[in-house]
Each structure stands twice: as C-alpha cells, then as structure tokens.
Amino acid sequence: MPRTKTAFLFLAALTALSCHTPITSATAQTTDDSQPATSNVRGGQYPRVHADLSVTFQFKAPTAQRVQLVPGGGVESGLGSKTFDMTKGSDGVWTVTTPPAVPGFHYYWFLVDGVQVNDPASETYFGYGRPTSAVEVPEKGADYYEAKEVPHGDVRIRSYFSKTTGKWRRAYIYTPPEYDTKTRTRYPALYLQHGAGEDERGWTNHGRMNFIMDNLIATGKAKPMLVVMDCGYATKAGASIGAGQRNFMAQIGGFEEVVLNDLIPMIDSSYRTLANRKTRAMAGLSMGGFQTLQIALGHLDTFAYIGAFSSPPGDGFDPARAYNGVFSDPAAFNDKVKLLWLGAGTGEKGFFISARVMHEALEKAGIKNVFYESTDTAHEWQTWRRDLYDFAPRLFRD
Amino acid sequence: MPRTKTAFLFLAALTALSCHTPITSATAQTTDDSQPATSNVRGGQYPRVHADLSVTFQFKAPTAQRVQLVPGGGVESGLGSKTFDMTKGSDGVWTVTTPPAVPGFHYYWFLVDGVQVNDPASETYFGYGRPTSAVEVPEKGADYYEAKEVPHGDVRIRSYFSKTTGKWRRAYIYTPPEYDTKTRTRYPALYLQHGAGEDERGWTNHGRMNFIMDNLIATGKAKPMLVVMDCGYATKAGASIGAGQRNFMAQIGGFEEVVLNDLIPMIDSSYRTLANRKTRAMAGLSMGGFQTLQIALGHLDTFAYIGAFSSPPGDGFDPARAYNGVFSDPAAFNDKVKLLWLGAGTGEKGFFISARVMHEALEKAGIKNVFYESTDTAHEWQTWRRDLYDFAPRLFRD
Structure with missing residues (x-):
C-alpha cells in the first residue's frame, strides 16, 4: 500500500472520487424482504424490490420543497402511470413505495421541484433521447433472460x-x-x-x-x-x-x-x-x-x-x-x-x-x-x- | 405511415417519448464559432465548445434559486477546479461559459439548489461510482484517438x-x-x-x-x-x-x-x-x-x-x-x-x-x-x- 505524503495524495484523490457520490443508497439499511434492483449501479441499495413486487425509491434532497417519482412509459407503465409524491424524512431523504409492480424493466425519473433528475443509484439506460433511470422487477419463474451456465456469445x-x-x-x-x-x-x-x-x-x-x-x-x-x-x-x-x-x-x-x-x-x-x-x-x-x-x-x-x-x-x-x-x-x-x-x-x-x-x-x-x-x-x-x-x-x- | 385512431395512438406514444425530454439544447441556437461537444447525446446542442476551447453549459430550471457547474477531477480538472455559478435567463435557462479549457475529457455535473444533477444533454460516463456527465474538448492537431478510415477492431x-x-x-x-x-x-x-x-x-x-x-x-x-x-x-x-x-x-x-x-x-x-x-x-x-x-x-x-x-x-x-x-x-x-x-x-x-x-x-x-x-x-x-x-x-x- 502507498504510504506517507504521496500515499496521502493518492488516497485523497480516491476519497475525492468517492465522496462526491451522494448515493442515496448509502443512507439507509433495511431489514425487510426487499432486494436492491439488479438495474442499480454497483452497490446501489435503492430502488429496492419487495417480495410482493412493490418498489421503494429514495432520493436525497434536504432543501427541496417537493420530490416526485415519475414512471416512464408514455402510455402505460408497469409501475403505474401516475406520478407518485414522495415523503421527506428527517434526514433529507425522500421516499416512496409503489403498489406491486408488473414484472419487467421500467423507466423512471424524479421531479425535484419540477426539475427532471435521474436517480444516482440507478444505471442509466438510453431512453427518451437521454440517459434515463430504470428499475428491473423480476418475473417469478421466468429465467429465460438471465445469465446462466451456458456458452455465451x-x-x-x-x-x-x-x-x-x-x-x-x-x-x-x-x-x-x-x-x-x-x-x-x-x-x-x-x-x-x-x-x-x-x-x-x-x-x-x-x-x-x-x-x-x-x-x-x-x-x-x-x-x-x-x-x-x-x-x-x-x-x-x-x-x-x-x-x-x-x-x-x-x-x-x-x-x-x-x-x-x-x-x-x-x-x-x-x-x-x-x-x-x-x-x-x-x-x-x-x-x-x-x-x-x-x-x-x-x-x-x-x-x-x-x-x-x-x-x-x-x-x-x-x-x-x-x-x-x-x-x-x-x-x-x-x-x-x-x-x-x-x-x-x-x-x-x-x-x-x-x-x-x-x-x-x-x-x-x-x-x-x-x-x-x-x-x-x-x-x-x-x-x-x-x-x-x-x-x-x-x-x-x- | 399509420393513420386514424391507431395512428394517433402510435404517434401519441412517440410524442410522449419525446416530450418528456427537456433537452436544454433545444431552447437556444447560437450563431458563433462554437460546436456541440462530441460527448453530448445525439442532437444535444450544449455543452458547446468554442474555438478558444472555452465551453458554454446550459441547464433549464425555471424555479431553481441557484445553479452551479461543478467540474469533476477530484484533484485538478481541465475545466478548472472551482465551482462556477451559472446565470439565469428570462427563459429559465441557466448558463455559464468557462475560461479556455485544457483539451481532453472532463467530467462535470450541476448543483441545482444543492442537488447533484447530470446534464440531460450529455451522454453519461461511469465515473465516481455513478453515471456522470462529461464534455470532450478537442486537442488541436491530435487525431490519434479519432475514428479514421482504417480497419477497425x-x-x-x-x-x-x-x-x-x-x-x-x-x-x-x-x-x-x-x-x-x-x-x-x-x-x-x-x-x-x-x-x-x-x-x-x-x-x-x-x-x-x-x-x-x-x-x-x-x-x-x-x-x-x-x-x-x-x-x-x-x-x-x-x-x-x-x-x-x-x-x-x-x-x-x-x-x-x-x-x-x-x-x-x-x-x-x-x-x-x-x-x-x-x-x-x-x-x-x-x-x-x-x-x-x-x-x-x-x-x-x-x-x-x-x-x-x-x-x-x-x-x-x-x-x-x-x-x-x-x-x-x-x-x-x-x-x-x-x-x-x-x-x-x-x-x-x-x-x-x-x-x-x-x-x-x-x-x-x-x-x-x-x-x-x-x-x-x-x-x-x-x-x-x-x-x-x-x-x-x-x-x-x-
């Protein structure tokens, strides 16, 4: 491992790299039956999918007046086509849990005081002409689209x-x-x-x-x-x-x-x-x-x-x-x-x-x-x- | 082309797909020497790189109180290591032009009333443990990293x-x-x-x-x-x-x-x-x-x-x-x-x-x-x- 002055510099850079990342996932732990969505960034804890396929979303915005979850889809979305109002916690983290979702891949974003914002804990997926957040809700018994122990192209x-x-x-x-x-x-x-x-x-x-x-x-x-x-x-x-x-x-x-x-x-x-x-x-x-x-x-x-x-x-x-x-x-x-x-x-x-x-x-x-x-x-x-x-x-x- | 009722539905879906996309680039045209950065999404007009390598950024947020441009880099950035305050126009679009930048690929993001937000007109690039905006500033005379008419792997x-x-x-x-x-x-x-x-x-x-x-x-x-x-x-x-x-x-x-x-x-x-x-x-x-x-x-x-x-x-x-x-x-x-x-x-x-x-x-x-x-x-x-x-x-x- 690096040591002393340069080491400090090196690690300071790494720390700088990580500390700029206000992943909302880091702010809470759950003890329930939910799992982080597989569509999240590495280590991203939210959105989390529950056993009944309801999904909990989080977004940290301590000074915001209003934060909403907007499911994508244009016509219909498996998350529901309405906009969900999120609730602010004392830690400045806004949360909402949807009703049980239809299985599949659902685009979404947040509206933070009217500004459209991606979820930093989601990978981005190119949709709507821009990088867009999405949540993967698993389909029970359907593994035909999973990586399996078979030869891969x-x-x-x-x-x-x-x-x-x-x-x-x-x-x-x-x-x-x-x-x-x-x-x-x-x-x-x-x-x-x-x-x-x-x-x-x-x-x-x-x-x-x-x-x-x-x-x-x-x-x-x-x-x-x-x-x-x-x-x-x-x-x-x-x-x-x-x-x-x-x-x-x-x-x-x-x-x-x-x-x-x-x-x-x-x-x-x-x-x-x-x-x-x-x-x-x-x-x-x-x-x-x-x-x-x-x-x-x-x-x-x-x-x-x-x-x-x-x-x-x-x-x-x-x-x-x-x-x-x-x-x-x-x-x-x-x-x-x-x-x-x-x-x-x-x-x-x-x-x-x-x-x-x-x-x-x-x-x-x-x-x-x-x-x-x-x-x-x-x-x-x-x-x-x-x-x-x-x-x-x-x-x-x- | 599709017609009548279904056609309307089909096109309505397309319109829905596009109308959710408040690409800031669509809000303004320029007549100067600048070009959209090659790191932008398809059709994204901002950030724009000027002939002197200064870069103009835009972000639409009509109700925000303060919008800032934050160059990435952790230690030093070719955009400058400071945070830039952006100026709000009458159309609700916030703008800033940096000093001439060092050529290269520079991460950045916006702070909108303190919330870290990517630029919807930039592709995302995985950095800082999350999808992150970046701007490509060309290096004069350096084409060794460009796609050329040679065999491609x-x-x-x-x-x-x-x-x-x-x-x-x-x-x-x-x-x-x-x-x-x-x-x-x-x-x-x-x-x-x-x-x-x-x-x-x-x-x-x-x-x-x-x-x-x-x-x-x-x-x-x-x-x-x-x-x-x-x-x-x-x-x-x-x-x-x-x-x-x-x-x-x-x-x-x-x-x-x-x-x-x-x-x-x-x-x-x-x-x-x-x-x-x-x-x-x-x-x-x-x-x-x-x-x-x-x-x-x-x-x-x-x-x-x-x-x-x-x-x-x-x-x-x-x-x-x-x-x-x-x-x-x-x-x-x-x-x-x-x-x-x-x-x-x-x-x-x-x-x-x-x-x-x-x-x-x-x-x-x-x-x-x-x-x-x-x-x-x-x-x-x-x-x-x-x-x-x-x-x-x-x-x-x-």
Missing part, C-alpha cells in the same frame, strides 16, 4: 462509416457462442431494432437479448445466428434537423438507405453470414417495428422473416393497398415470406387492439402470420423480451 | 462467471481488425484497467482505446493485440461490503484472484491468445495502475510488460524493499521484465512528482524503466489516452 461494439449519412455509426452485433471456434461456418442474421428515444444499446442493456439468445441456442430452441442492432436514427449527408427537433420520427429518414446500402454490406463483408434473403430477418419494437414493416415489406428480396413488436400499422390498415400492395397476392406473399410475426402486450391496450386488427385483417386476406399476446405487460421491455423469446426460435427453419 | 462485451466472487462479471475485449480473418493466428494480450469510480467501459467510452489501437495498428506502430478491460472491483464470495461503503479501495480485495484465476484462464480459453508471460502485459490508470503494480510485480511469471498510468507507489518508495523485494536484484529484474512504464501529467502535480520520484529511485537502483510526461494534462483521460499511445507501441517487441 459476445456482443460486439462495431464502428462503421456510412456513406448515406457521411458519418461514423455504431452497431451492436451479437455473435453466437460457437462463432469463434467454427471458423468455417456461416450464420444467418437477425436485424433487430430498438424503439423511439432508444438506441443500438437497448436490446443488450435493457432487453438482455444476449442472454435470451444464449439460452435459446444452448437448449437448441433457436439456431445459432448473428443479431445486428443498429441505431435507428439516420439523417442523410447534407440534410439537417433543427436543434429543436425532438420528434424522433423526423430523424429516421435515412435509415432505410443505411440498412440496405451501408449496414448489410458491412455485416456481410465483415462477418461470416449466409448472405441471402432466406437467412436474413428483420424485427423491431415500436418505432423499430414501424421501420421493420416499411423496410422489410418493401424489400422482400432482402428479408424473408419479419417481426413487428408492438408496432401496428394503423387501424386504417387495408391489406389490399398497404405497403405498396405487397399483400395483394396472398399466395405469392405466403410463398416468399417465411414468417410474418406480430405481437403486443395486453397491458398496452391501443397497441394491442391495433396489432390484433392487423393480424385479423391479414388472416382474412389469406396472409399467413403469427400473432403473439404478452399477458399483462405494457409498452415496455418485458413485452419485447417475450417477443424475442417467441420469435427467434421460428427463424431460419426453411 | 471490435470491442466485445463478454459475460463470464467468476468462482472468486461467485457472480457473473462483464469484461470488454478489443480484438484487432484482422482477428476475424486470420483465424489461425494467435495474439498477445494487454490487460488494461480503469480508475477508481469507473468500470470496464471506461477505456472504450471515455478513453477511445479502440480508435487509438486501430490507428496504431493500421500504421504499424503497434502490434495487433487483444486488449482486455475488466471491472476492477471484486468482492470474494461470502464476503460483503457495507451498504454505506463508498471507499472503492475496499471493494478491490478479490480482484487479484479474479485476474489470475478467472479472467486470464477465460481469455486464454475463449480467444486465440499467445498464452505466456512474454505475450501478456498489464497496465492501468490511477487505482488501476495501483492494482497493476501489485498484481503484475507480484506475478512476473504471468506478465512481462507493466504500465502504471498516474499511479505512483507512494513517496516512501524504497526499491530495495518495495513489492516484496522484486527490485532487489536489478539484473534479474531487467532480464525478466521487458517493460516497466511509468507516466503522469504535469497538470496533476502530486501524482507527477511522485511518479518521477519513483522513476528516479528505480533508475538509481539500476532498474530499467520508461518515464513519460504528458504536458499540461491533469488526472484525467487525456493523460491516459496519451499514455496508451506511447505505451502500446512498446509492447511485445521481444
């Missing part, structure tokens, strides 16, 4: 240059466990997109895609495959979005070209893929499903497997005319498309009803498709984890 | 189980660009550690290690190698740290065993490494350098190349006795250790003086070592980027 962070945007981009790419040893084998690829306000990290950091795939592959339920997760935003070179432009839908104009002209060629030249339509799938959640339907249904020469997670096309949906008439010849469509998969959670009522309307309209029109129902989950990641767990085993079976 | 996110801790851990592993094509070639490995309060993501997200290595390898300055970045904290299975334990030094007790018994065996069995001491290096910054000196000097059968970045051993340093007498036979040490590399920035005065004292004491004792001086940079990432850029080319030359 790597998730690779890949930088590539896009001619479409004129910029460097970053993709996350899951390679299956055997990829590094079976060096003469080529693999199919699933292109898997995040939702609005999220980015290429979402399926790994929020969705635990890698553990879901590891577990499916280890049990033989899914074929070994690459999973390519790109950033869904793309502004064409020369175009610009206003500084005030916060509508994510306005930031995706170049994405189709990025996928077709930059991303797929980069993947097929850099990784050992089976580079043809029957070994290429695309899926996405919410905005990413919207993009999937646009891109994949528009390019059946490129994709044969298609998944839309919580992404209905709108209830004006007319199979005869939608997507440039791709459904107008059911026999041809059914022959060409190996899987058209739709899903939604029963807790996201508008999305659910609309996805089912699409499913039924397609059925009626003679278009084969799968409709998956996620019980009780809302427009949140537990729905999309379940979606992937049902969708991935159906891929590349022809 | 992947940074792999790897999950592995540690028997030492009884838990799953996560490592980041850089594989050189040729790794996937030269499938019969084995590579040396550099084990590279972060500092106190940071984690395995630091060298990639803060340090741009991957671009530094890509550029060094592309120009033939460094040999192709793996770079293994683990999380420096490890509590042995069965041991516990108190919830209030915020001293990072108390959380590293199991790390040496993790490195020797879990991490290196996992790397050597999972990747095509040259698994012997002459092809294995260890280096780290600050706490990570402290760990490197302890672990590598204690296991010269495992490591032949050693780097301590801003990590002096203390000025009571006595070469005859330090590290269990490893320096007591200079001829034997110089024969066995291929590189002992020490470095510090002139802007981190205590660390610098102490590292130089160590260097000089070793020289006097007949121990070969390299001392590297980073001009003007403090206990921050620009120092450590420069360190890696000097250190990596010296590796695996024997």
Whole structure:
C-alpha cells in the first residue's frame, strides 16, 4: 500500500472520487424482504424490490420543497402511470413505495421541484433521447433472460462509416457462442431494432437479448445466428434537423438507405453470414417495428422473416393497398415470406387492439402470420423480451 | 405511415417519448464559432465548445434559486477546479461559459439548489461510482484517438462467471481488425484497467482505446493485440461490503484472484491468445495502475510488460524493499521484465512528482524503466489516452 505524503495524495484523490457520490443508497439499511434492483449501479441499495413486487425509491434532497417519482412509459407503465409524491424524512431523504409492480424493466425519473433528475443509484439506460433511470422487477419463474451456465456469445461494439449519412455509426452485433471456434461456418442474421428515444444499446442493456439468445441456442430452441442492432436514427449527408427537433420520427429518414446500402454490406463483408434473403430477418419494437414493416415489406428480396413488436400499422390498415400492395397476392406473399410475426402486450391496450386488427385483417386476406399476446405487460421491455423469446426460435427453419 | 385512431395512438406514444425530454439544447441556437461537444447525446446542442476551447453549459430550471457547474477531477480538472455559478435567463435557462479549457475529457455535473444533477444533454460516463456527465474538448492537431478510415477492431462485451466472487462479471475485449480473418493466428494480450469510480467501459467510452489501437495498428506502430478491460472491483464470495461503503479501495480485495484465476484462464480459453508471460502485459490508470503494480510485480511469471498510468507507489518508495523485494536484484529484474512504464501529467502535480520520484529511485537502483510526461494534462483521460499511445507501441517487441 502507498504510504506517507504521496500515499496521502493518492488516497485523497480516491476519497475525492468517492465522496462526491451522494448515493442515496448509502443512507439507509433495511431489514425487510426487499432486494436492491439488479438495474442499480454497483452497490446501489435503492430502488429496492419487495417480495410482493412493490418498489421503494429514495432520493436525497434536504432543501427541496417537493420530490416526485415519475414512471416512464408514455402510455402505460408497469409501475403505474401516475406520478407518485414522495415523503421527506428527517434526514433529507425522500421516499416512496409503489403498489406491486408488473414484472419487467421500467423507466423512471424524479421531479425535484419540477426539475427532471435521474436517480444516482440507478444505471442509466438510453431512453427518451437521454440517459434515463430504470428499475428491473423480476418475473417469478421466468429465467429465460438471465445469465446462466451456458456458452455465451459476445456482443460486439462495431464502428462503421456510412456513406448515406457521411458519418461514423455504431452497431451492436451479437455473435453466437460457437462463432469463434467454427471458423468455417456461416450464420444467418437477425436485424433487430430498438424503439423511439432508444438506441443500438437497448436490446443488450435493457432487453438482455444476449442472454435470451444464449439460452435459446444452448437448449437448441433457436439456431445459432448473428443479431445486428443498429441505431435507428439516420439523417442523410447534407440534410439537417433543427436543434429543436425532438420528434424522433423526423430523424429516421435515412435509415432505410443505411440498412440496405451501408449496414448489410458491412455485416456481410465483415462477418461470416449466409448472405441471402432466406437467412436474413428483420424485427423491431415500436418505432423499430414501424421501420421493420416499411423496410422489410418493401424489400422482400432482402428479408424473408419479419417481426413487428408492438408496432401496428394503423387501424386504417387495408391489406389490399398497404405497403405498396405487397399483400395483394396472398399466395405469392405466403410463398416468399417465411414468417410474418406480430405481437403486443395486453397491458398496452391501443397497441394491442391495433396489432390484433392487423393480424385479423391479414388472416382474412389469406396472409399467413403469427400473432403473439404478452399477458399483462405494457409498452415496455418485458413485452419485447417475450417477443424475442417467441420469435427467434421460428427463424431460419426453411 | 399509420393513420386514424391507431395512428394517433402510435404517434401519441412517440410524442410522449419525446416530450418528456427537456433537452436544454433545444431552447437556444447560437450563431458563433462554437460546436456541440462530441460527448453530448445525439442532437444535444450544449455543452458547446468554442474555438478558444472555452465551453458554454446550459441547464433549464425555471424555479431553481441557484445553479452551479461543478467540474469533476477530484484533484485538478481541465475545466478548472472551482465551482462556477451559472446565470439565469428570462427563459429559465441557466448558463455559464468557462475560461479556455485544457483539451481532453472532463467530467462535470450541476448543483441545482444543492442537488447533484447530470446534464440531460450529455451522454453519461461511469465515473465516481455513478453515471456522470462529461464534455470532450478537442486537442488541436491530435487525431490519434479519432475514428479514421482504417480497419477497425471490435470491442466485445463478454459475460463470464467468476468462482472468486461467485457472480457473473462483464469484461470488454478489443480484438484487432484482422482477428476475424486470420483465424489461425494467435495474439498477445494487454490487460488494461480503469480508475477508481469507473468500470470496464471506461477505456472504450471515455478513453477511445479502440480508435487509438486501430490507428496504431493500421500504421504499424503497434502490434495487433487483444486488449482486455475488466471491472476492477471484486468482492470474494461470502464476503460483503457495507451498504454505506463508498471507499472503492475496499471493494478491490478479490480482484487479484479474479485476474489470475478467472479472467486470464477465460481469455486464454475463449480467444486465440499467445498464452505466456512474454505475450501478456498489464497496465492501468490511477487505482488501476495501483492494482497493476501489485498484481503484475507480484506475478512476473504471468506478465512481462507493466504500465502504471498516474499511479505512483507512494513517496516512501524504497526499491530495495518495495513489492516484496522484486527490485532487489536489478539484473534479474531487467532480464525478466521487458517493460516497466511509468507516466503522469504535469497538470496533476502530486501524482507527477511522485511518479518521477519513483522513476528516479528505480533508475538509481539500476532498474530499467520508461518515464513519460504528458504536458499540461491533469488526472484525467487525456493523460491516459496519451499514455496508451506511447505505451502500446512498446509492447511485445521481444
């Protein structure tokens, strides 16, 4: 160990590093049945999840007049869609315990006298276009998205240059466990997109895609495959979005070209893929499903497997005319498309009803498709984890 | 595009996703010479870096009484070590412009009526044991850490189980660009550690290690190698740290065993490494350098190349006795250790003086070592980027 003057300096620096960290978790201990959420930073004691899945949150703000907990979700949240008022303790720590939550991954933040603040005890997860706090509420009996003692694939962070945007981009790419040893084998690829306000990290950091795939592959339920997760935003070179432009839908104009002209060629030249339509799938959640339907249904020469997670096309949906008439010849469509998969959670009522309307309209029109129902989950990641767990085993079976 | 009722629902969700995001950047436009920092979130307009390297910060808090900008750094920061008072505009947006900054990567946060808050327009970077805002100030003429049109290696996110801790851990592993094509070639490995309060993501997200290595390898300055970045904290299975334990030094007790018994065996069995001491290096910054000196000097059968970045051993340093007498036979040490590399920035005065004292004491004792001086940079990432850029080319030359 370092000693004397320099040692003091060294340790002073370390102390400085730590003492700037008013982790609220350090301020209280509990003796009840609760556990720190696995989504917390290392050592973060709050939020804590109780046995009944209620969740206790804390935030230290001795001089604040009002502190509130705001669950994310936009439409519905498994934490409840209302704002919770927190109660101040004598130690300046504000606390609230929610009712029992729906299992899953729930975004949240605090409002401290009206200012939106993340929880310093939570890791941040990129959502709403910014780093955002989230709490993981475990689902009893569901371990398909946990790290298990099975072979693990790597998730690779890949930088590539896009001619479409004129910029460097970053993709996350899951390679299956055997990829590094079976060096003469080529693999199919699933292109898997995040939702609005999220980015290429979402399926790994929020969705635990890698553990879901590891577990499916280890049990033989899914074929070994690459999973390519790109950033869904793309502004064409020369175009610009206003500084005030916060509508994510306005930031995706170049994405189709990025996928077709930059991303797929980069993947097929850099990784050992089976580079043809029957070994290429695309899926996405919410905005990413919207993009999937646009891109994949528009390019059946490129994709044969298609998944839309919580992404209905709108209830004006007319199979005869939608997507440039791709459904107008059911026999041809059914022959060409190996899987058209739709899903939604029963807790996201508008999305659910609309996805089912699409499913039924397609059925009626003679278009084969799968409709998956996620019980009780809302427009949140537990729905999309379940979606992937049902969708991935159906891929590349022809 | 979706239409009618469902369409409205779908777009309403998107709008909800975006409208919860009070990115301060959206509130103002500038017409001066400044640019948004590259460390910002996508589309984040502030902080902005001016041509003279002064930086303008903004934070929206209409009802706050006092908002301050706090540069991180613990000891010294390139933004200045003082706290800056921000000025409130009529739009409720608080602003401050710093004096010209030292180039590099600077942590910061805001104090809003005393509550520590991250900047919603900054990405978060794990430092101080929590997600933390940071601003990248470019160094004129220095492009060695930029993404260039050269072959790029992947940074792999790897999950592995540690028997030492009884838990799953996560490592980041850089594989050189040729790794996937030269499938019969084995590579040396550099084990590279972060500092106190940071984690395995630091060298990639803060340090741009991957671009530094890509550029060094592309120009033939460094040999192709793996770079293994683990999380420096490890509590042995069965041991516990108190919830209030915020001293990072108390959380590293199991790390040496993790490195020797879990991490290196996992790397050597999972990747095509040259698994012997002459092809294995260890280096780290600050706490990570402290760990490197302890672990590598204690296991010269495992490591032949050693780097301590801003990590002096203390000025009571006595070469005859330090590290269990490893320096007591200079001829034997110089024969066995291929590189002992020490470095510090002139802007981190205590660390610098102490590292130089160590260097000089070793020289006097007949121990070969390299001392590297980073001009003007403090206990921050620009120092450590420069360190890696000097250190990596010296590796695996024997």
